[in-house]
Amino acid sequence: MSESSRSSAVVVESFRPDDPGVGARLASVELHRPEPGWIPVTVEAASLNHHDVWSCRGVGLRESQLPMVLGTDATGTLEDGTPVIVHGVVTSPTWRGDETLDPTRSLLSERYPGTLAERVWVPEGNVVARPAGLSAHEAACLPTAYLTAYRLLFTAAGLRPGQSVLVQGAGGGVATACILLARAAGLRVLVTSRSESRAERARELGAHVVVESGARLPHLVDAVIETVGKATWSHSLRSLVPGGVVAVAGATTGPDADADLNRVFFKGLRVVGSTMGTRVELERLVSLLVATGVRPLVDRVVPLDGVPGSDGALAALAAGEVIGKVVVDVA
Structure with a gap:
């Protein structure tokens, strides 16, 4: 993949506190490598979180950052075809130790484009292996x-x-x-x-x-x-x-x-x-699921264009109509 490419993505275009889904839309965006040492992931599946709802309401984002690609969770493949799960906590390049304690940390979709897209750039240390026994839909539920x-x-x-x-x-x-x-x-x-x-x-x-x-x-x-x-x-x-x-x-x-x-x-x-978790904890979580056979509860699976709008999945999540996770099928 080149340093820059276009991707279909769900972006927050305007803040709508009372109807967050309306402020989002499906768009074609130009994605660039944000920083040295970042790698591209071709997204197979993502999932929604209340973080996406709050982003559409204007919490944690500024008008000057719009449009911003939403999403903190994803699973997909590296350029060589290796299946991975994305760890969405982004730290300073010089930070060492528990990522959640970095005072400058952020999540994908806060400072950098998020995962509700065909492709996402992430720091090279922000991926963990996806085992064969875990489907893309299941893995997409894990990172948040x-x-x-x-x-x-x-x-x-x-x-x-x-x-x-x-x-x-x-x-x-x-x-x-x-x-x-x-x-x-x-x-x-x-x-x-x-x-x-x-x-x-x-x-x-x-x-x-x-x-x-x-x-x-x-x-x-x-x-x-x-x-x-x-x-x-x-x-x-x-x-x-x-x-x-x-x-x-x-x-x-x-x-x-x-x-x-x-x-x-x-x-x-x-x-x-407590907030989010570390990359090591994500690896242990994956191991726990594999060892026990427990799998995430999925409420529904929608395509990218099923996320925005007053009748889309974001609106359903904001209205409390979801039990479990909303998975977004990207592949």
Whole structure:
């Protein structure tokens, strides 16, 4: 592949906070090698994340960056045909260590064009091998939601087989991934849900206990996976054993929760923030899936032109109509 080529891609062209899908469109864009040491990947499949919705709402992007190619997740092939999965965390070239701790880090589609395209340029260290037992559609789900879930469970919360975990909220990409990965790793999994249909899906995925949001649990847990924020924070703290941990990766209902510091220090609780994951953790996640046979839950598969618009997949994701992952078939 040359240093520059044209590619069909889904771009955010204008910010539409109330209708994010309308601000995106399918376009033909010129893609250049952004930096020395970057390599091209021919994309076979990608997937959507709430990060794409927020980008269309103008969060994390400036008008001067538009149009920007959306997408943080992808799998495809290198120029020699090697199948790979893209790690979407981009660090400074001089950074060493945990990529998520680089203060200058970004994700693909923030400073550099993203993965919702026929081709994407990535740093040469940002790919991991895709094993033969993992399909392109399955692999495309991993680099954001499933990697975030893996890090929350096993790095931030430090959970081990036999322990218990509460996942706040059923249905979202990260929550679904947490249920599947936690059950595969031998954890006792409790889930909260406001929807009976989502509660039933959580049970089908392997949750041992599902309760209504805010309800008393049958027993306290070793850790809580918290991505909801204000609406569930108090319940998360009340649900922990002494010395338990809340692993936090989001606040979809707002961050201004009552910290309840008395409970935190009296019970010796820990609150650990987490975002995305490292390339090494992505490799371990892939190995876990291969070893256990667990596969991502796919809500739907759409083509590139099925992503934008008021009736496209981005709009469905923004409206909360998705359970699991939306895969974008690019090949």
